[in-house]
Amino acid sequence: MKEKNEVIFTKAYMVMILGLLSCFLWGSAFPSVKIGYELFSIGTADTFEKIVFAGYRFFISSMMIFIFCLITGRSIKIKKEDISKVGFLGLIQTTIQYIFFYIGLSNTSGTKGSILAATTTFFSVILAHFFYEEDKLSIKRVGGVILGFLGVAIVNLNGGGFQGGFKFAGEGFIIISSLMGALSGIYTKKIAKNISPFAVSGYQLFIGSILLIFAGILGDGRGISFTLKGSILLLYLGFISAAAFTLWAILLKYNGVGKVTIYKFSVPLFGVFLSYIFLGERLLGVNVILGIIFVSSGIILINKE
Template sequence: MNPRSAFQNRAAVLVTAVFCCLLWGSAYPAIKIGYGWLEMAADDTASQMLFAGIRFFGSGVILLTLAAILGKPLWHFSARQWGQLALLGLLQTTLQYVFFYIGLAHTTGVKAAIMVSTGTFFSVLLSHFIYRNDKLSTGRSLGCLIGFTGVVLINLGERALDLDFTLLGEGFITIAALVLAVALIYGKRLSQTVDPMVMTAQQLTMGGLVLILIGVGGQGAVTGVTVASGALLLYLMMLSAAAFALWSFLLKHNPVGQVVPFQFLIPIFGAGLSALFLGETILEWKNLAALVLVCGGIWLVTRPATRF
């Protein structure tokens, strides 16, 4: 590859990775706005689950359609693989977003965007105990320490040693991040035998369907549907489908070390867009400091290993 082509490839990776992170970051204010437009109270859990289920089921259908157009096998799996896909859907979509959607209803978009990034650090810590060739290095350990310091900082109250932390808010966001870390490790193993795009599409569809059933079973309802709220829901479906598809394409055609470090942009976009569209505070010193610490920690744990 000549220098010009190499530059163009790196530029394409940069633009695509940043775009994916922008899409994922935009979900925080979009969901909060959706709660308001669809007239969902913070304690209306059943309606929140129905809202989430419709979104992810729709995202899964979009991805399945795209995979079919690309000629990927959609249904030819063994009984064992179908069971694995169902388990992944229950973990990565159903269980994770039960905690995430409830948590987001009880905290700000800025805090949620920063705290959900703990999933990266949980993944690093879990991988240390699961994979022999993925042990904690000094840099990764330092990154986890710095990142969790940022999470503690953003939850400090106005007085020293006070914590601005609730189980239903920040607690559920943290649990969602932990569930995601477990699901990603499980999904990594499953992707060795199932196409990543098809795997993502199937787990989104199945996990979203379970969320719909939970919402309907709890007598949840999506009311106040207008052209604006309908367009917002469609946007949420599209952003998940597009971001997952593009990210899978990047990981397939580029070294992981060139792609994953861009994840530090997700809390930046999430916090920044929440401040912009929801009028939340990001310029407070502890929010800015926490954002810098978490992003720095993500960069440290995801950067390629270097030898001295």
């Protein structure tokens, strides 16, 4: 069965389908989270409410994965020595990464946040060089990293300069979140070799969500107003994480980091387009267009070889 899965999930068309589907889901999270803040009456300064909100989302995600595995007969049993591994993954991939993500996204636009989140790709390429033989840096990959960060710089230009265009608690937090995402991707590939991708995603989301909720409640983040629309959106946000993280874990299990990472160039594209549709944020603009071109070109160049 393992050999059959390796054949299926290393096929170019399957990697493309699952990769783009995961990235579409992640791209839709940018406008969804910002809409969620409005529906749950969470203001910009309500830091701990955002953390509790994130915790609820990922707890729902973990329950969705566990229920899916129960219905389909998939085993989510893990060895005792693997509990600490998925626990550590949950800490960096869900708790730490999304504390920075939720706070950062509330202090920047969905369009800019979606493009900045693409820096995960460049962090992943650099880190993979030190962990995997097939992902060593080359001239093309270095050039891609440079192009990518030029794109990040361009999208933050404001009136011809950086003044007023970069907030550490906004854009800076999104970049830190991206670094945590890259580290967790490297670690996911390592532990997914001997653990089911469903178990990896389910347990790390469960553990990470409990830590988020606990941290938020300690900070008195309890003032979340539930509504029918808000609850439906929260279920969708839970589905995003359940589906995207599991699909990504499967792809990383059977493919190199570089081969999978190429598809993350579509996250900012999906994010920009969906932010335009649902938030009314500007779709066209010199900075945004150039940022998308540089970011996309950089990732394509990295993987061209």
